Amino acid sequence: MFNVRLVSCIILISLVLSSFAAIEAPCQWYGTAPLCFIGNSCPTNCPQLKSDNRGDGARCWFGVKNYCCCAKKTIDSIINTIANA
Structure with missing residues (x-):
């Protein structure tokens, strides 16, 4: 009985952690x-x-790179990931 719970927990944790890789x-x-x-x-x-x-790598010949933060987009991504897990 204990082994079944342990295996179930490990599977659940691995699924949740693998879903977080998709978060922006x-x-x-x-x-x-x-x-x-x-x-x-x-x-x-x-x-x-x-x-x-x-910016994060190669040099621009024309224009510039912009560094932007999208907190709401990340929170939405986390919520969707958890809901779909």
């Missing part, structure tokens, strides 16, 4: 080098915290 990071860089002006806008209701010509 609250902050990320938008824009792709070398043409960083394409796709560098922050999503709606996600404030821009900083801009940089390198």
Whole structure:
């Protein structure tokens, strides 16, 4: 009986932890080098915290990358992940 509960708990924990891998990071860089002006806008209701010509990697030839934080989007992602687990 104890082994069945233990195995069930391990399976449940592994399913929950694997679901969290799908959760989006609250902050990320938008824009792709070398043409960083394409796709560098922050999503709606996600404030821009900083801009940089390198951001998270390769250097921009034109435009800049924008660092945006989407707390509501991340919270929604967590809630959806838990609800679907």
